[in-house]
Amino acid sequence: MDNIMPVLAVRNMSVRFGESCEYCIKGCAVEKGRCPYCHTIWALNKVSFNLYPGEILGIVGESGSGKSTLLKALYFDMEVSCGEAYLSEYREGRENIFEISSQQKRYIRNHKMGMVYQNPVMGLRMNFSNSANVAEKLIAAGIRNAGNMTQRAEYLLSHVEVPVSRIKEEPKNFSGGMQQRVQISKALANNPPVLLLDEVTTGLDLSVQARVLDLIKKIQLELGISMIVVSHDLSVIRMMSDRTLVMLGGRIVEEGLTDQILEDPIHEFTQTLVHSLL
Amino acid sequence: MADNNKNPHYNFAFLDEGSKREIRRSILKAVAIPGYQVPFGSRELPIGRGWGTGGLQITLSIIGKADVLKVIDQGSDDSVNAVSIRKLAVATTGIETTAYTNEATVIQSRHRIPEEKLRNDQIMVLQVPNPEPLRYVTPKEAVSRKLHAEAEYSGIWLRLYEGIVKYGHTVTGADHPVSVSGRYVMNPSPIPRFDNPKLHNSDCLYLFGAGREKKIYAVPPHTDVVSLAYDDYPFSIENVKGRVCKLCGATGVFFDEIFDSDTNEHFFQCSDSGFCEKRRREVN
Structure with a gap:
């Protein structure tokens, strides 16, 4: 894959909470995401990876390993402490998207990326209709024709199997699975080249989980979107992702093809993770 | 004086x-x-x-x-x-x-x-x-100031759109954003x-x-x-056609609707009382 230009290239991305000292800045002192001297938490510690066109990249790890922080930082919900990221669809991948203005960051959020949060409350306006939730992205992209926006919302919501008759309802009246579907349609509103999915099936029962995952897979095949799927559920990663990153204490400890990671794990943590399936 | x-x-x-x-x-x-x-x-x-x-x-x-x-x-x-x-x-x-x-x-x-x-x-x-x-969009002053600085008014447009989805038209009675x-x-x-x-x-x-x-x-x-208005839902003012001020006979102005409980009669009169009085004085 070396000669293929990645859709998203992340280099040495760090997110830390705390003052940080010279020891932890050097990186050698940090253990399990925390500096023993200044107690700064390194939620992400010099993370680097590539996301290739049409690829589903899985990220697994234990709770607190930095998976969700990684997605939130990429979606600009959280400031990064240092690092670089290049998006091929933004100024041909020449500009570090962590250093652009907040207006430009908003442009990327609205045009070039979609995000599906673990908790639908984070991604949806619960007191607005489903149609308005999808339209929010279109409005942010500058569309000022209500009829066109409604058409687009109907198309996307029916695509994720939300009945058109219910688009005027508010998502707060929906089940968790239905709310996730509305979130997915909202994230897809402007045909973003990159979709970030944060534990989308957590809290859903098995049959709904399977339907949501099938839906995501179907959308990915139809639209060829590159996706980053974060989960602590290895069966979700096995089903969805082409490549997988394993995270521990804010670092990537193993990276490779999903089958390779799950069948023949090298790192001790990955081995524990794979063998701790119930 | x-x-x-x-x-x-x-x-x-x-x-x-x-x-x-x-x-x-x-x-x-x-x-x-x-x-x-x-x-x-x-x-x-x-x-x-x-x-x-x-x-x-x-x-x-x-x-x-x-x-x-x-x-x-x-x-x-x-x-x-x-x-x-x-x-x-x-x-x-x-x-x-x-x-x-x-x-x-x-x-x-x-x-x-x-x-x-x-x-x-x-x-x-x-x-x-x-x-x-932007107060409906965010309760935080710091956030609303930043949104103004970046001319990010999606939340205001979204409120207008929500009215169109639910009622078929924008629902701002007064204080329609400009x-x-x-x-x-x-x-x-x-x-x-x-x-x-x-x-x-x-x-x-x-x-x-x-x-x-x-x-x-x-x-x-x-x-x-x-x-503010969408291309296909243009801005419109309150409909005052067919209404006439009972006191001065004015049309095409903004009216107050009055209900007389003694006669059970609805009628309109100019909302701008100074304007109404001036018209009546001119007539008299």
Whole structure:
């Protein structure tokens, strides 16, 4: 894959909470995401990876390993402490998207990326209709024709199997699975080249989980979107992702093809993770 | 009226000179950046916050001895709030007041812009309860200021769209947001949509004061003011067709709907009482 230009290239991305000292800045002192001297938490510690066109990249790890922080930082919900990221669809991948203005960051959020949060409350306006939730992205992209926006919302919501008759309802009246579907349609509103999915099936029962995952897979095949799927559920990663990153204490400890990671794990943590399936 | 109406124990126009100067500086900044909300040190007044203190502070800061003041509340010169504000202004300045728009040089109003076209030698001061059009989007002042700085008004457009989805039309009765000079979106105070077009390319200066929220903003003369609307759902004013004022016979103005419980009769009369009275006086 070396000669293929990645859709998203992340280099040495760090997110830390705390003052940080010279020891932890050097990186050698940090253990399990925390500096023993200044107690700064390194939620992400010099993370680097590539996301290739049409690829589903899985990220697994234990709770607190930095998976969700990684997605939130990429979606600009959280400031990064240092690092670089290049998006091929933004100024041909020449500009570090962590250093652009907040207006430009908003442009990327609205045009070039979609995000599906673990908790639908984070991604949806619960007191607005489903149609308005999808339209929010279109409005942010500058569309000022209500009829066109409604058409687009109907198309996307029916695509994720939300009945058109219910688009005027508010998502707060929906089940968790239905709310996730509305979130997915909202994230897809402007045909973003990159979709970030944060534990989308957590809290859903098995049959709904399977339907949501099938839906995501179907959308990915139809639209060829590159996706980053974060989960602590290895069966979700096995089903969805082409490549997988394993995270521990804010670092990537193993990276490779999903089958390779799950069948023949090298790192001790990955081995524990794979063998701790119930 | 002359200076002998003025209570000698008060400084001219109640506020001390330093306060008036500071408020005038804020007004100048607001005029320089149309639609931009300028924070100011809102003073204590002998009326409660939320009862027109923002508008009153502007009026008291700009008023001179030669000015003629008109104060209206929802179109009426005789409502309690309008009478109280007028009394305070007269007691502390001794200036003349009027009920007729064309005679006034400074007009302070709540919820209405007079029916008569305003001139370039007049200043319209509007009392504003909630100056922030983004308050529905975010309760945080720091966030709303950032959104204004980035001209990020999606949340306001979303509210308009939600009305279209649920009711087939936008549902802003009053305070319909406007874009000023193609830059800032502002709340035009809770005037009916009927009055929004009067702000556009007007001859007079509009000043908006929110005492409780400590903000002043302005629409200078001949400024583009566009009411927000979608391409396929154009902005529309309240329908007044077929309505006639029972008192003066006026049509095409904004009306109050009156119900007479003795006769069970519904009728309309001009919301702008000064305009209505003037028409009746001319007829008689």
